[in-house]
Amino acid sequence: MTEQTPDMKDIVALCKRRGFIFPASDIYGGLNGFWDYGPLGVELKNNLRDLWWKSMVVTPPIGPDGQPVQIVGLDSSIVQNPKTWEASGHIGGFSDPMVDCRETKQRYRADHLIVLIPKNGEGSWISLHEDSDSEEMDKRAGKLGKGRNANDYEITPLTSLKTDDYANIIAPDTKTPGTLTEPKEFNLMFHTYVGATASEDNKAYLRPETAQGIFLNFKNVVDSSRVRVPFGIAQIGKAFRNEVTPRNFIFRSREFEQMEMEWFCPPEDAKKWRAFWVEERKKWWESLGINNDSMILREHESDELAHYAKDGVGTVDIEYRFPFTAPGFGELEGIAHRCDFDLKQHQEHSGQNLEYMDPQTQKRYTPHVIEPAAGLTRGVLALLCEAYTPDPERPSGVYMNFHPSVAPKKAAILPLTAKEEHVPIATKLYMDIREHYAVDLDIKQNIGKRYARQDEIGTPFCFTVDNQTIEDQTVTVRHRNTMKQDRIAMDNVLEYMRKEMALMGS
RNA sequence: GCGGGUGUAGCUCAGUGGUAGAGCAUCAGCUUCCCAAGCUGAGGGCCGUGGGUUCGAUACCCAUCACCCGCUCCA
Numbered sequence: 001m002t003e004q005t006p007d008m009k010d011i012v013a014l015c016k017r018r019g020f021i022f023p024a025s026d027i028y029g030g031l032n033g034f035w036d037y038g039p040l041g042v043e044l045k046n047n048l049r050d051l052w053w054k055s056m057v058v059t060p061p062i063g064p065d066g067q068p069v070q071i072v073g074l075d076s077s078i079v080q081n082p083k084t085w086e087a088s089g090h091i092g093g094f095s096d097p098m099v100d101c102r103e104t105k106q107r108y109r110a111d112h113l114i115v116l117i118p119k120n121g122e123g124s125w126i127s128l129h130e131d132s133d134s135e136e137m138d139k140r141a142g143k144l145g146k147g148r149n150a151n152d153y154e155i156t157p158l159t160s161l162k163t164d165d166y167a168n169i170i171a172p173d174t175k176t177p178g179t180l181t182e183p184k185e186f187n188l189m190f191h192t193y194v195g196a197t198a199s200e201d202n203k204a205y206l207r208p209e210t211a212q213g214i215f216l217n218f219k220n221v222v223d224s225s226r227v228r229v230p231f232g233i234a235q236i237g238k239a240f241r242n243e244v245t246p247r248n249f250i251f252r253s254r255e256f257e258q259m260e261m262e263w264f265c266p267p268e269d270a271k272k273w274r275a276f277w278v279e280e281r282k283k284w285w286e287s288l289g290i291n292n293d294s295m296i297l298r299e300h301e302s303d304e305l306a307h308y309a310k311d312g313v314g315t316v317d318i319e320y321r322f323p324f325t326a327p328g329f330g331e332l333e334g335i336a337h338r339c340d341f342d343l344k345q346h347q348e349h350s351g352q353n354l355e356y357m358d359p360q361t362q363k364r365y366t367p368h369v370i371e372p373a374a375g376l377t378r379g380v381l382a383l384l385c386e387a388y389t390p391d392p393e394r395p396s397g398v399y400m401n402f403h404p405s406v407a408p409k410k411a412a413i414l415p416l417t418a419k420e421e422h423v424p425i426a427t428k429l430y431m432d433i434r435e436h437y438a439v440d441l442d443i444k445q446n447i448g449k450r451y452a453r454q455d456e457i458g459t460p461f462c463f464t465v466d467n468q469t470i471e472d473q474t475v476t477v478r479h480r481n482t483m484k485q486d487r488i489a490m491d492n493v494l495e496y497m498r499k500e501m502a503l504m505g506s
Numbered sequence: 507g508c509g510g511g512u513g514u515a516g517c518u519c520a521g522u523g524g525u526a527g528a529g530c531a532u533c534a535g536c537u538u539c540c541c542a543a544g545c546u547g548a549g550g551g552c553c554g555u556g557g558g559u560u561c562g563a564u565a566c567c568c569a570u571c572a573c574c575c576g577c578u579c580c581a
Contacts, residue, residue, distance in 0.1 A: 009518095009574080017517050017531070023572075029554060030572045089581075098578080100507070108578085188580085208581095244507070244579045252580070306581050331580095395543055416539055444533090448541035453531095455541090466539050476540075483541070 006388045008323045012249055014398065015384065018457050020044065021250060033246030033254035037380075040457055043408035043438065045257070045380050049236055051288065051405060052259045052374065056234040061280050064272070071232035071261060072225050076213025078238060079194065079204050087349035088212050088342065089307050090189060090205075099158070100181045101171040108172065115161060115169060116141060116153035123148075124177045125169045127158060144170055190240045190254075206240040211371060213237075214262045215342040219354055229356055229367050230265035230273065236376065248324045250381050257376035262338075264356070264367035270337050271313045273370045278316050278335050281372050285318060285332065285379075289403030290386055294321045296329050312337030312368075320382045332382055333374035340366040387458055395448055399480060400458030404501040409459040410437040411497060414450050416466040418443055426465040429475070429490060436494060455480060461500070463493055 015021040020041035024034035037045055055061070056071050063069040085091045099110050108129075116126040116137065126140050137150035145152065161169075163182040170177045190206040193199070207213065214233045221233055236259045246252050265273050278297065286292055300315040309315050315336040319329030343366050347354040355364045387400040404410055413430040415422030423443055430441040440459065442450050447464065454462055462478040469475055469490065477486045477496065488496050 012573090013517055026572095028571090032572065098507080100578090241580080245577095247574090247580095249573095304581095308581085395541060414540095417537095422539095446538060446540090446542065446544075448538090449543045451541045452543055464540065468539085478540080485540075 006323055006385065006390065008249065010390075010398075011323070011384055011388050014388070014400075014456065015041070020384065033243060033252075035250050035253055040408040041380070044383065044402075044406060045376065047406045047408070048288070048379050048383065049257075049259065049376055052284075052376070053234070053236065055284055056232070056259075056261055060232070064276060069230070069232065070227055071234050071263075072221060072227060074214055074217055074221065074233050074235045075237065076210070076217060076235065078207050078240075079192070080207060080213065080216065082204050083349055084212050084216060084346075085189065085205050085208075087345040088215075089345070090208055101174060101179045111157070111159050113158040113172065115156050115158050116150065117156055118145065118148070119152055119154055125165070126153070127169050127172050127180070129172060130157075144175065188241045188243065190242050208241050209239050209373070210235045210237045210258045210260045211262060211338075211373065212342070214260070215346055218264070218343060219352065222356065228359065230263065230269065232261045232263040234259075234261040236260075248322070248330075250377050251322065251324070251330060253377065256378070258373060259376050259379075260371060260373040263370040263372070265370065266365070267340070267368045270339075270368045270370060274313055274316070274335060274337055277370055277372045278318075281333055281335060281374070282318055285320075285382075288379075288383065288406055289401075290320065290382060294386060295319065295332070296321075298329070306336065308338045308341035309336050312339045318374075320378075320385075322381070322385055330378075331375075332378055333372060335370065335372045338369040338371050340368050342369065343367065394452070394455060394483065396452040396455045399455035401481060402458035402460070404460045407458050407460055408438065409440050409454070409457060410501070411461040411463060412440040412442055412450070412454045412459050414442055414447065414462055414464045416447055416464050421467075421470055422465045425469055425490075429463065429465065429493065433494060433497075437497060451478060451483075461497065 018040060019038035022036045022038055023030035024036045025031050057073045060069045060071045099108050112130050113127050114130045123145055126144050128137060128140060134150055141148050141150050141153060166180050166182060167178045169180055171179045189208050192204055194202045194204045214235055221227060238255060239258050240255050243252055243254055246254055263273055285295060296319050298317045298319050305315060315334055317331045318333040320332045322330045343354045356367050357364050383406055387402045389401045390398050413426050415426040426441060430439060433439045451462060460480050464476045473490045474487050475490050477488055
């Protein structure tokens with residue numbers, strides 16, 4: 001690929017101009033971290049959503065044993081009993097106390113700072129990042145403690161100190177004490193109140209991930225659907241995170257949509273299944289037209305693993321080279337080994353038995369979970385970025401190279417002129433095709449303008465009715481990417497589309 | 507949340523202390539048998555919002571909101 005990385009500004013502008021994505025509550029000046037999907041954006045998003053559902057629930061992949069794997073769907077509510085989030089660790093772990101340095105304007109996670117307290121009680125206390133090695137400690141101690149070294153100090157986590165002591169603490173990137181602010185809580189979960197009165201008793205949360213709804217329903221699904229481990233439960237839905245800094249268009253927004261599948265398997269098979277799902281998921285993104293070179297697999301370092309994945313075989317991210325991360329990559333999907341953390345937690349907090357009884361071996365155990373969790377809205381962004389293709393050679397200057405399976409419109413039916421003879425034929429063709437595919441009928445303005453418009457919204461095919469159509473019932477097919485034309489029988493348009501779309505998809 | 511930048515038509519932008527322009531888009535008419543987004547015309551903005559200075563603010567000052575970049579964050 002020799003093409004340049006497109007500029008995010010141009011993509012955002014096209015999204016607004018053509019009705020893919022608007023700032024949420026635009027007429028009131030927008031709202032930080034929220035976006036609305038316009039007429040074409042919702043088509044694109046729904047296409048992606050439906051393709052995921054199909055690949056997971058309707059036609060799940062063939063497993064290692066040659067048989068299709070078993071996955072069922074679910075749609076759980078956004079607001080759950082708040083105990084859910086205590087059990088999941090989100091109430092404790094999803095809020096990080098932060099301290100700011102007034103002098104350097106740096107911000108630190110309070111639980112990532114350590115403090116050196118002089119053993120003899122004299123002099124300032126020195127704070128450092130917790131991962132500082134002894135060399136750095138000696139250096140800071142020497143500089144700020146007048147020649148002392150780390151051995152002259154006690155090491156204490158900042159979080160165990162009182163805020164009264166902060167006046168005597170030197171922030172990690174300064175020389176004078178007393179510049180640290182007191183810790184502020186950043187809870188990333190939105191909360192609300194259930195019922196008419198607002199009080200702590202009926203406080204509830206908007207889910208920060210869809211996954212927990214699946215774990216809450218594990219027992220219900222097992223008891224009602226004849227599934228047997230290994231099997232999966234899939235869910236698509238909105239999730240909410242009160243991000244400190246929403247950034248990069250829809251990449252990190254406060255309201256977003258996830259496509260998550262929890263795959264329950266025997267603990268000893270976790271590794272095998274993780275490898276299986278990584279492979280499957282990567283193939284899936286490729287099948288939607290995401291270039292293989294634009295994606296990488298990235299194994300999480302042990303220190304960045306989430307609390308639920310600490311003891312497992314690890315997490316792999318499928319990352320895409322977004323224009324704002326290039327030449328680096330940003331997360332599109334994570335495949336995590338959540339171990340038995342969630343089921344165990346919910347079993348403990350709810351008092352319900354969530355173990356699985358294997359009908360063959362008659363053994364009870366808690367299944368382990370492999371979780372392919374993809375961002376639907378991030379997927380939309382990746383599709384937009386991938387499709388955006390500047391082309392100075394054509395009138396529109398740009399076209400959206402969507403894979404036909406995700407394109408909001410699969411074809412446009414165009415009478416070459418607005419003359420009486422062309423319009424009724426085109427209209428009839430449109431009425432036939434729209435039963436099968438999302439298509440546009442566009443009559444107004446000259447043909448060049450209409451082709452250009454379809455290029456900008458990424459319509460793969462245009463079928464044009466002209467004078468020859470009247471004589472021999474054929475139409476021209478104009479291809480978006482090449483601008484080349486063929487002529488085919490009007491009766492074959494549907495079949496042609498089927499064939500071409502399969503071809504482009506392979 | 508901090509620092510810097512930006513905010514003028516649907517989009518990209520110009521502009522001035524005396525209440526606004528271009529290109530593209532949109533719409534209409536014309537033209538057109540294939541990219542000729544060609545021709546003609548029209549609609550559309552109290553210049554992000556709220557204050558202040560001023561006889562007068564889109565312009566200067568303050569605040570606020572949104573977006574962009576960098577921190578921070580993203581279990």
